[in-house]
Amino acid sequence: MKILPKNERESLMKDAQFTVTIPPEEGLAMKANLNIQWHKLRIMRRWLKSWGAEMASERKQRNVMRDKVEAIDIRAEAIPLSFELRNGNRELRPSPLGYVGDLKGLLFHVLEENKSLGKLTWHGDMIPSDEIWIKIGGDKGGSSFKMSFQIVNLARPNFVQNCVVFALFEGPDTVTNLHIALDRYTDIIEEIQNSKWRNYSIRVFMFGDYQLLCHLYGLSGASGGNLKHAKLYGNVIGQRFFDIPLTQESQIKKQETIIKKGFDKEDGVFVCALDNALASFRVERQAYHGGSFIGNHIHRALKEQNIDTLCSSVVDTAQAYDSALLPKAFLIEEKFKKALTLFAKCHTLYDGKALFTQEDIIMLDVSI
Template sequence: MKKHNQRSRNLNGTFCKPDNSSPSLNSQFEVKNSAIDDIYVCKVKKIKKAVNEINESINEVIPNQLEKLAHKVIHKSLKKNKEITLNTNGRPLKVTVIPNATKSSNDVSQRTVKRRTSEVQRLRKAVSVGGELRQLSDEVSHLPSKPPNQDVDDSLAMKVDCGLGWQQIRKLRRYFLPGFISSERQMQGRQEELTLDFIDEKMIPLVFKCDGANGKDGFLEKMAPVVVVKNIHDFLFTHLEKHEELHNIKPKDGEILIKFGGDKGGGSTKFELQICSIDKPNALHNILVVLMFNAPDYTTNLSRTLPLISKQITDLNGQEWRGYKLRVFFFGDYDFLVRIYGLYSPNGRYCCLFCTSTKDDINKGIKREPRCLQNMSEDYAKFIDSGSKEDKSKDVSRNIVRAPMVNVDIDHVSIPCLHISLGVFKKLYDLLECEAHEMDKQLYKFRQHNPSAESRNNFELCIAQSALKLEASKKQIAILEDEIVTIEDNMTIAQLGQSASAISSKTQKIKELKETIEKDQLKHGMGPIACSMDLVLKENRVDRRAYHGKAFNGNHVHKCCKINIIAKLMDKFKETLESQSMDIPIKHAQALTIQAKGIDAKFTPLFHKFSAVEQKINHTRPVTDYEINEIDNDIKDFFIEYRKYGYNISPKLHMLEVHVVPTLRRWHVGLGLLSEQGGEQIHAAFNRQSRNVHGVNSEGKKMKSIMKNHMVYTVPEIHHRIVPPKKRKHSTEE
């Protein structure tokens, strides 16, 4: 190798000249080395330029592909381990998994919060490199030393949401840091500011039921407090403005729908206003109580209290607010509507509020002239001219005996769909229960001749006792018949009168014993098949209210229509019959089985068809013409099936058959929006509040306090502060 090529690199990568002591050689090397350095530098520049050009071309052509490839590589690595290390020119980087949360920890379940805490602990351990405790201590030191206090609206929201009285607020304040809950003076001041002195109290003579010595015909009249909203116009418009601030108003065809009505419950009668053109119009916080009195809803009481607000309600209809027109509807259960509009009875000859059909017309499905305020006023004039005799009203005034108490026309009276559903479902259930009772009576009769050896329940005990009575009666009848035969055989002419009297006496006793045997029947609903139906209801958390005639409530009916309750009832029906038929003759058991199949074939279609109707009308959503046509067909199918068995048509069934579809076609919303569903829940809320004011000595002050507390609960800006409950569910929330 030549000497001038003997070059070596130092630690920095530069070329070193060979050590040569000759001066001439050194100069030669210097010239050659400088030329080599220039060539090297030029080549390096060319290489760098080429690399840059390649990078630029790569970035121009496939930028997304490289990024996606890198993401896939990292994602695949993180699937195996929650933490990976990336090598760099300096210190290596650690990449770890952090879940992409979509909800705040304030809005998730405790289970999710715990999972997030474990993720934070894992990250703290990686960042602190073994010093987790010191790191945690530093984090805790940055927490605020004192939690933020509630403002007045938050404290009021807590009070009304939890149903707390002032005494309970005082006790609760002891367990929090001072100042966390606003002072009572601040809360009461804010409450007065929100209610704006809308509530007034008046003393009016009202009628109460009284069986005491001071009563007259079972009733007593005395002065009683009535709590009323003084200015309903300002009260309603204030709520509309506050809902508008929260963007809750949803007009329908340029109109704001308002419904007004009342109901009696919890010992008091209440009248409410509800704004229908908002979210959740039937929710408790959207029910505005405008009149309340602690007395029954007798016609006399209604006629004395309703005039306090009826004109204000009538004046609301047609008024404008922010360019929208107000349209007022009237709601209530059917008995309440009949009293308000002056009908003699909900079961009279002309029992329908919406048309002038008679009971015979109703059973035949015939619709007559619709009622309106004008023809009702004409009928009332005829009633007055005829001498105002209520028992003659069916012949004179089509059962109109009073002038209407409100000036809302009949076409703006809401169909009471909730009570229609309750009444029709209960009627179907009662018919099925009657069929079950008839089978129980047959079982009872057949098993009297072969009672069970062990009386394990009331039915078995009743059968055993009845069998003993039956056997004793039969023996006594046989003895009496033998005695009659003996008397007849030994009778002489001299003893003819005496013998005839004895024979007549014994014959009468035999007749009485036979009647006793015939009357020895099972009490209604006490048989095993009828009782098994109640067991099915309880298994599905439907517990009928025995103190209300074993009636259902709205939630019961909705649930039964959704879960196909008839299939479960009939399965239990057949199962019970099979177990009870073990001790009766085969021919009777077969006859009962055939009878059970007939009951199944009759009631299963009835319940199915009614369920289809109930679910399509009991809601607050808009309905299209196509949906209304479906509802119309479903109602017709139900009544074709119902009329096959000759059952009677009640006023509620008549409203379902004749008046539901025209109402849907006119307003194009579900009947739940305009009906009485919302007003039913106000009674329970007021009963809860009454416990907090039981120590107040004045009845009027109690009612004003309850009304004021509920009024605060309905203020949108206060209800907006209420913390909603967290949903309990086991599925992942992120």
């Protein structure tokens, strides 16, 4: 067939009534990717048929959608929203609202889909390995306002196809209208923040333009015309919509600082953990002489059980502050447990009064 000219090849295939069959799964995927309605898909199916491509019937595609695609609880209703009139007054009139009934279920469903496709990423440990980050926010476009969430654990979280809209209404995004449309999600978003997907904790952030964030956090917003001073004006005039902290970035930086200074002699978290481990078997470090052990305490510190307690404190501290450090913490635990165990053998021989045997000398040589 390939050696024939293109026109002859097409004519021959048409005379032979050669067709290409598009299965219902592929047809349904095409409908979703092109974001077209069923009636437009019927037009496309007829056009494809004229060119020898047979697409599965709409009934078969709907059966696949019913059997294999998880249903999402989407609801619609008319709600009273506030609109400004030309004379400056306001009036309430019914406006359409579409929203997802089970936001948590939708979020977990999208996470499962992305995990099955291998799309989840932690951006080179920029996100803690035991956390999933979610951004929730809104955007006014034309005459409608939409709320959506984005999974930060994707390669391109801001990409339009990675934005999942869960609420949409026709009307201005005033504080009153936002409360009418979005108050239903206050408890759900708090529940999401305190829940886990698989073994991952969920951290939620807000996004949006300055005006929207002021509305959602109940702030009066900036005063004056100098936008550089906008952050200086944060007067609280209303109740926040969602209990999502504004200071999470500061908390993360504070956590990073704590870890970075973990081995400072004064108050490093790892040093404090080591001191607590020593105190558990009544061993202290001297305040002077470089913090070395009191002589009589060395025997106690070099017992096998106490070595385990001392070395495991590094792993426990890493688990408490930043689980991304666990692989390194395990290496440190293994390294020093081995070193202290070998030193304990040497110390026992050196501190004893008996003469060294040939076996003792060999063991010292191996341990050192």
